[in-house]
Amino acid sequence: MKTTLIICEKPDAALHLAEALSESGKASKRQKHGAPYYEIDAKDGRIIVCSAVGHLYQVDVKGRPDRRCYPVWDFAWKPKYQVEKGQRKQELWLRAITELSRDVDTYINGCDYDTEGSLIGYMILEHACNGAAQIAKRMKFSTLTARELREAYANPMPRLDFPLVNAGKCRHEVDWLYGVNLSRALTESAYKFSQRYSTLSTGRVQGPTLRFVVEREKEISTFVPLPYWTIEAIVEIDGREMAAEYQVEKLETNREAEQVVEKSSGKTGIVEDLESKKYHLTPPTPFDLSTLQAEAYRHFGFSPSQSLGIAERLYLDALISYPRTSSQKLPPTVGYREILSDLSRIPRYEQYSNTLLSAEALRPNEGKRIDPAHPAIYPTGISPKRRLEPREQKVFDLIVKRFMATFGSVATKQSEKATIKVDNQMFFVRGSRILEKGWIEFYEPYSKLEEIILPPISIGQEATFKKVLAEKKFTQPPPRYNPSSLLRLMEEENIGTKATRAEILDTLYRRGYVKGERIVATSVAFKVTELLLKYCPRVIDVAFTRELEEMMEKIESGQETREHVISQTVENLKPIIEDLKAKEAEIGKELTKTIKEMKTAEITLRTPCPQCGSELRIIRSRRTGKRFIGCSGLWKNNCRFGLPLPQFGVLTLLEKDCRECGFQLIQVKTKGKRPMISCPRCFQAKRQSMISSKSG
Amino acid sequence: MRQNCVLCDFPKLDNSEFCELHHKARLSLDECYKIWFKAYNGELTMQSYLQEVLKLQETGQAVKEMATHLLKPQSRSSEDEDNINNL
Numbered sequence: 001m002k003t004t005l006i007i008c009e010k011p012d013a014a015l016h017l018a019e020a021l022s023e024s025g026k027a028s029k030r031q032k033h034g035a036p037y038y039e040i041d042a043k044d045g046r047i048i049v050c051s052a053v054g055h056l057y058q059v060d061v062k063g064r065p066d067r068r069c070y071p072v073w074d075f076a077w078k079p080k081y082q083v084e085k086g087q088r089k090q091e092l093w094l095r096a097i098t099e100l101s102r103d104v105d106t107y108i109n110g111c112d113y114d115t116e117g118s119l120i121g122y123m124i125l126e127h128a129c130n131g132a133a134q135i136a137k138r139m140k141f142s143t144l145t146a147r148e149l150r151e152a153y154a155n156p157m158p159r160l161d162f163p164l165v166n167a168g169k170c171r172h173e174v175d176w177l178y179g180v181n182l183s184r185a186l187t188e189s190a191y192k193f194s195q196r197y198s199t200l201s202t203g204r205v206q207g208p209t210l211r212f213v214v215e216r217e218k219e220i221s222t223f224v225p226l227p228y229w230t231i232e233a234i235v236e237i238d239g240r241e242m243a244a245e246y247q248v249e250k251l252e253t254n255r256e257a258e259q260v261v262e263k264s265s266g267k268t269g270i271v272e273d274l275e276s277k278k279y280h281l282t283p284p285t286p287f288d289l290s291t292l293q294a295e296a297y298r299h300f301g302f303s304p305s306q307s308l309g310i311a312e313r314l315y316l317d318a319l320i321s322y323p324r325t326s327s328q329k330l331p332p333t334v335g336y337r338e339i340l341s342d343l344s345r346i347p348r349y350e351q352y353s354n355t356l357l358s359a360e361a362l363r364p365n366e367g368k369r370i371d372p373a374h375p376a377i378y379p380t381g382i383s384p385k386r387r388l389e390p391r392e393q394k395v396f397d398l399i400v401k402r403f404m405a406t407f408g409s410v411a412t413k414q415s416e417k418a419t420i421k422v423d424n425q426m427f428f429v430r431g432s433r434i435l436e437k438g439w440i441e442f443y444e445p446y447s448k449l450e451e452i453i454l455p456p457i458s459i460g461q462e463a464t465f466k467k468v469l470a471e472k473k474f475t476q477p478p479p480r481y482n483p484s485s486l487l488r489l490m491e492e493e494n495i496g497t498k499a500t501r502a503e504i505l506d507t508l509y510r511r512g513y514v515k516g517e518r519i520v521a522t523s524v525a526f527k528v529t530e531l532l533l534k535y536c537p538r539v540i541d542v543a544f545t546r547e548l549e550e551m552m553e554k555i556e557s558g559q560e561t562r563e564h565v566i567s568q569t570v571e572n573l574k575p576i577i578e579d580l581k582a583k584e585a586e587i588g589k590e591l592t593k594t595i596k597e598m599k600t601a602e603i604t605l606r607t608p609c610p611q612c613g614s615e616l617r618i619i620r621s622r623r624t625g626k627r628f629i630g631c632s633g634l635w636k637n638n639c640r641f642g643l644p645l646p647q648f649g650v651l652t653l654l655e656k657d658c659r660e661c662g663f664q665l666i667q668v669k670t671k672g673k674r675p676m677i678s679c680p681r682c683f684q685a686k687r688q689s690m691i692s693s694k695s696g
Numbered sequence: 697m698r699q700n701c702v703l704c705d706f707p708k709l710d711n712s713e714f715c716e717l718h719h720k721a722r723l724s725l726d727e728c729y730k731i732w733f734k735a736y737n738g739e740l741t742m743q744s745y746l747q748e749v750l751k752l753q754e755t756g757q758a759v760k761e762m763a764t765h766l767l768k769p770q771s772r773s774s775e776d777e778d779n780i781n782n783l
Contacts (some may be wrong), residue, residue, distance in 0.1 A: 223759065224727075224728040224755065252731075478755055
């Protein structure tokens with residue numbers, strides 16, 4: 001009997017595939033060394049479906065690794081459990097796959113169809129399945145629905161997608177070469193000078209991304225606000241008061257503003273002109289990953305990596321199509337009517353789906369971006385089989401509504417403008433009304449149209465200026481990036497990939513280079529960027545990074561080879577790293593000072609000691625190991641002021657102060673839980689009152 | 697030996713006593729004074745301008761540090777005084 005082994009990317013995907021391929025729809029789950037797999041007796045033989053748990057192999061130093069040595073140019077792909085500590089599960093997982101791969105006739109890579117999925121499957125087939133990558137087939141699918149999975153199994157590609165595999169391998173190898181050499185150069189320089197270990201990192205994409213933040217920070221830091229004046233007027237027409245705007249939005253001088261007020265205040269003008277204009281709002285384009293991340297951030301405040309994680313869970317539940325896509329296209333083959341008809345079974349989407357289904361033809365408003373591997377993100381129409389968590393529910397709703405909105409008709413609005421003349425000056429009263437709601441009906445509450453209905457106004461009518469005020473304002477500095485806008489910038493500049501950008505932002509936060517929702521560059525970020533600019537400007541040059549990115553993209557289409565890109569990378573990096581190594585002492589000195597300052601700032605509170613006015617700091621007791629807030633005036637003033645702190649999670653001092661007592665707030669973050677924000681002083685007060693009430 | 701900026705620990709530029717950031721802040725302050733001067737109908741001294749800029753929350757940190765530095769009488773060069781007098 002013929003045996004087929006299919007490797008999936010994740011256990012949930014393996015379950016969906018096994019269920020889709022078994023005639024009963026129920027696959028029998030088995031386990032080997034703790035790794036689940038499924039066996040199906042199909043018409044054409046036995047099918048074994050097993051899975052990876054993401055990447056099981058990674059790049060590392062060739063031979064015996066030395067974690068502190070650099071530069072390193074020789075690398076090899078190794079099982080992850082050999083490179084990272086605590087990966088016993090992965091070792092057993094690989095052993096299970098190797099054992100399952102014996103006596104198999106056909107091998108199929110059933111991982112997600114993209115660079116990473118192609119690489120994950122290739123590595124397992126090549127290294128754990130005795131070189132089976134050379135004879136393996138490739139399944140291609142965009143959703144985990146039974147229909148699509150069966151089709152992908154019945155019509156696999158005859159060979160693995162080697163250009164994608166090579167592009168994936170090359171990206172990991174290039175990133176490793178950059179990351180390991182540059183990061184070790186920084187970390188070792190600081191360590192050799194201070195004999196204290198602080199992890200510093202930079203990389204091919206991380207460096208230029210950090211530079212964006214630092215450059216913006218410089219713009220904000222050197223910003224001088226400029227004064228200007230606006231005119232705020234209230235006019236009365238036919239007994240109704242309404243806001244009017246002056247013909248010039250911003251007046252540059254105080255005198256001009258005063259003159260406008262003088263000429264119009266308390267005067268009566270005449271309606272000189274009436275204008276109305278219709279304009280159309282075209283439906284939004286289907287979601288690609290970055291627009292989904294931007295919308296999820298805008299409406300729910302989810303970071304790009306959170307949104308990606310949620311979308312991946314929805315994909316693994318077969319609720320949406322593959323989310324790591326750059327496409328804004330929805331080809332008819334996805335089955336618009338079937339999806340809408342399935343969605344109509346979910347009560348909250350019933351009415352909207354039926355409205356769309358009643359249309360003669362369905363045509364989505366596609367965007368320009370394409371992705372050869374996948375269409376845009378769309379709901380599969382399958383109803384959730386489990387109760388979705390609130391955050392999953394939000395993203396799911398956003399995706400469903402966006403999908404429906406793309407099929408909606410154009411929305412039409414009418415704007416109205418009445419021009420009032422007073423003492424040779426023009427003021428405008430504006431209104432707007434919705435004529436046709438179109439696609440907005442499907443996308444509410446994520447899009448809203450507001451109306452300002454004007455009363456009937458006619459030319460020649462009198463308008464009395466009840467109030468005219470000149471308001472002094474100041475120009476604003478450029479806005480700080482937020483995770484969503486920074487991700488968009490990375491995409492526009494073509495650095496990183498849709499799969500890696502969100503992770504790079506997380507690394508910037510983890511390393512202490514940036515902080516806050518409105519991203520602020522820390523002093524270490526300034527120092528690292530300054531040093532890189534000074535010693536190896538090419539490393540953080542966006543154009544250079546983009547060039548390398550384009551070279552790697554060419555591997556996918558066969559226009560470039562992996563070997564050439566790697567040799568170019570080594571050639572470029574070698575002189576840079578050697579130069580950095582020669583200047584270790586100088587770099588270490590500069591870095592150490594900044595790190596020390598940042599670490600002190602991280603533990604020093606803004607709020608002074610309420611007893612002696614000295615600085616308050618987070619202190620860890622040498623005796624008990626517990627952390628608490630203590631006063632730095634202990635030795636000088638014998639001040640014994642102290643406040644308890646939570647002993648769990650990562651503690652951060654926030655910029656905000658307590659509304660009750662004005663003390664600086666703290667935040668404690670524990671993995672998998674929502675951050676806890678608390679006021680140490682109020683906590684202490686409550687605790688004391690509880691103790692005294694108990695004892696009383 | 698390389699010297700640092702008079703306002704921070706970053707190295708100073710060759711043609712200035714300030715680092716790149718503070719030098720840029722200084723240039724911005726000078727450039728914007730002309731606009732402020734015009735906006736207030738030519739009735740604004742450099743000192744009042746610096747004091748006003750310091751009060752605004754929109755003002756950048758490096759600019760605030762520079763404005764504070766310039767407001768100290770000993771830190772104003774004769775060239776600064778000339779500039780103020782000329783405007």
